[in-house]
Amino acid sequence: MEVPLAGLIAALNMLPGRLAFSGGSSLALPKQDYSSGFVAVLAAFLRSKNLGPEQFSCHHEYNAGYLKAIGLSKSVWGIDDYKQKRINAGATYAPLTHLDSRDAVDSGTGQINSCLRAMANSASVNYAQSPVFAELQAVVGELHDNVWSHGMSSGFSTAQRRKCPKDGVLIEFSLADCGMGFRNELQRARIQGVTTHREAIEWCLQKGNSSKLAAKLDPWAQSVPDDFLGESPFQAGVATYQNTGNHHQGLGLAKLFSLAKQYDGLLYLASGDHYLELQNGNLSYHELSHSWQGVAISLAIKESSFVAGGQPMQDVDSVDIFELMNVLRG
8 A cells, every 4th residue: 555645734633743742852753755845844843943964763774865866954954964965956846955145045945946847857847837837936036035034044945846646847946944933033024914813824825915024114123133132122112123125025925825826826825723634625724733832834736737827826926015115115
């Protein structure tokens, strides 16, 4: 019997329990196939729990080889334990990247988009000029900047091209961080009416909503450096925003949702104790077994959708973004 692929949600539900079973001293994975979403969450989890390489094991040569090739040890601990040349890196997968600096964010965006272009060029029908493909690359940059703005150097990202017996070839982009999470970020930005993690996810996916915009539109909001992680230096009640050098407007999540919805993507988006699932056009919310302090995202789109997609996204259009940018400029 074939074991199902363990994805992003499996990681969120599995990893805390396995760590707790060992008394918090080590983490061992079962033999299973893992998606890029699982790997992104795994990397963020290992780093957030301060687990060293000696406290992590797969117990299976196949899994160990996959995680070495994708660069788990290299990105989490700075130890490259893969002794061979990564001949498929940049062609069928983008190695795991730790988004711990502005340069790393830019490098990660370039690396994944370069890999996506290589995937498009190697497909039976080249879809590099598809509007769907262009939208995906724009979303990658937006989400990387979101993680850098709010993830407190805890984010990891990767992408992979894989075959699925049911849907054919899939392109999956995933990232995860252990930062503030949506609800805490919105509360810090003094967004009204958001009290639960599910409400925070719903708010962030609405067209035009952005905690970054909300903070900057607040005339009393104060800027803090991009590496500032402590308590606010200002008096209680004063909103702050991080001056990260990020020129994107924080609209990546709405674009991501629109992309998945319009082109029949499989989207998982988790924060706190809830996650969103968009599959076959059906949207649903579910509770996680363990609350995730941060954000985890995985989007998989069938390669055939890139070829068939003829029109750019309509849900988040350039007019709305133009109007928001005008507001920012005053």
